[in-house]
Amino acid sequence: MTATGTGGRLRHGPGVARFAADVGPEGPVAVAGARTRWHSGGEPVREPRLVTAPVGIVEYKPDEMTIRIAVGTTVAELDAALAEHGQRSALPDRGGTVGGAVVVGENDRDVLSRGAVRNAVLQVSYVSSEGKVVSGGGPTVKNVSGFDIPRLTVGSLGTLGCLAEVILRTNPIPAVSRWFETRADPFALFDALLAPAALLWDGVTTWIHLEGHGPDVEAELVRASALGATAEVESPPQMPGPHRWSLPPAQLRGVGDLIDGRWLASIGVGTVLATAPQPGRELSASVTAVHDRMKQYFDPTGRLNPGRDPGRR
């Protein structure tokens, strides 16, 4: 695929035009990626026509730490391309596509070091309800030109537009990555460590993921060990599932009373993976009113990914 992005407005290659033709201006459509989060926000209804997003890396600029990529590409392919230049992105690899990862908006386990998905998407291009290609954001790492369409896309479940291409911010892969296990108090650990990549707690054991320059990881390890015996382990713990909770980090102190069954809490973040589902999170009436208008203005006929509701994500 060829495309250029220099000088003012974004220009797209033939893959995006084909996708726009596939989506068209009429009839219910749903975008199928790898279907790893097919049930997120509700099942498809109205028997939508299935379409697939374009694939391929459009332009990777390692020196700028940005990559422009068609969103049907898998996260694994993205990771492989970035790794060749010692880089990675905020998107989690759960077997899915770049587009799926963006519109679902779940963060990576190591969000403390990789950053949140909502902060990684610099520019988006999508096919609108009218079948037109629309773009928002910009190619640079810093940009406040106009309204933040990219952030509107993250977590939208494709209900406002069918995502075609994104520009993502990338970041360097740290020199060293090591996992440790301890019985020390996870909240004291979070206070003591400067910048852990992850602190995962199951109520008894805490797994610490340390990344960075080798000597820094050693220094962090010394701080952790001062709070309790610490042993290096090969890999992170088994993640319980299939459910994902999102809690204020301060609530994690009482997480054992909140969740039945097995769970694993990300200290300082607030994500909890659990065997039990999180009770429904109701949106307030005023937020629902804005949501409803947003859907009405972006997709008046309700044809884009019908059945999906970002409020039930």
Added chain:
Amino acid sequence: MSMLEKARRRLGDRGARAEPATDDDRLLSELRLALAPDRVRFDGAERSLHAKDASVFRGGVAGPSCFPVNTEEVQAIMRIAAAHGRGVVPRGAGTGLAGGAIPLGAPIVVALTKMNRILSVDTDSRVAWVEPGVINLDLTRHLTPMGFHFAPDPSSQQVCTIGGNLANNAGGPHCLAYGVTNAHIMAMEVVLADGDVAMLGGLDPEPAGLDLRGVFVGSEGTLGIATKIAVRITKNRPAVRTLLLSFDSVSDAANTVSGIIAAGIVPAALEVMDHRITVAVENYVGAGYPRDAAAVLLAEVDGLDDGVGIDADRIAEIGRQHGATDVRTANDDNERALLWKGRKTAFGAIAQIAPDYYLHDTVVPRSELANVLEKVYAIADNYDLKVMNVFHAGDGNLHPLLLFDSREPGVLERVHAAGKEIVEASLDAGGVLSGEHGIGVEKQAYMDRLFSDDDLDHQDRLRRAFDPGCRANPGKVIPMGHSCADIQALRRVPTGVWG
């Protein structure tokens, strides 16, 4: 003709001076009843002050100025404004440089400076709840004893407010590693244009629903007014090292910056100043900046001791490879603070050279920095203007300062023409219109260069989802003609109040 002047003419602002219409009297008495008589002002001094912000643009026309002290009062103002069909423009410290707080169509000005309490700090969730009128640096000072700070640090941080930072998605030198304001806002209570109160975002990592908090940040007051803000607080780094690299050319400094990023290092800050501004700063603060360098690069790395040392050494090496003539490391906190004082007060130091300046704000890919800077100098030469460059080089965020004396006839036309060419050169290099100052009225006319009609139409849809009548800060960001509702909101104002 300035952007604002053009907008005004399109909207038929005849600049007529007239006594407030009867509707204004009713409006004033309703506002005074809802707030308190002394917190609703409509005198000449207040209107004149609130007609402008820190930009070079001639002021707009302010309606009554209100100073609410809580959410309920902001809600009351919004409802009264809705009942009278009036626009509302929120205002913090008025330090904006794109004209975002300039009132168009005699809107009610909502000055949030009296809502300035830090409500709570929770170190478990790494969050502080603040009111919008809290001054940026006051928050960091409050957090210092707890070992935390608020990462966005615009140069105006001694006076600008968190609410203004939110509205503009403000940046600052240390946003290179930590991200701009949007990455540091977790939740907020907002009053929408119809007076409804909504809580956007959440303290949890992945709140349900669309990221309405994300789109509200940086919306320049056009989606509503934030009344309580949950900001992420950042742990202070135990080790910090600040390097000062000198160069014989601005290009060498710019190429060093792209070399550092290309090497996979993301320092806390990478700031470049050219010769002219460095001398002005040194005259002012005496921080030890070299007076003979064509450009200096201020590079800061923070984290843990060893890693900081490793990164600092690599930065010094990359600098030397790109022709650095001197590499100095600040010896202690005092020296470091003095270097930063110089950088952050650079705009004040300009008074030694010219009475006025126009500060631009564009972003280009980092690899294009040297190329675009050359063009910036050539453009200024062409228009017989002095230009200085002091900028957030690490994220490609240029800040060319065009210096002038506004008493000189015709100079403003040259300044605006040169500014236009600088914006064009940035876009041609694959850049964007603004990195941290916003669009306001300043860059509306350029939005067409970056976005198609369909792109702008979708931005307008986003805006109307929050504010269908476009009464929150009308006439901003989206160019006229792409936002019919804006024109209606502005035209609804009786002629008499255009005063």
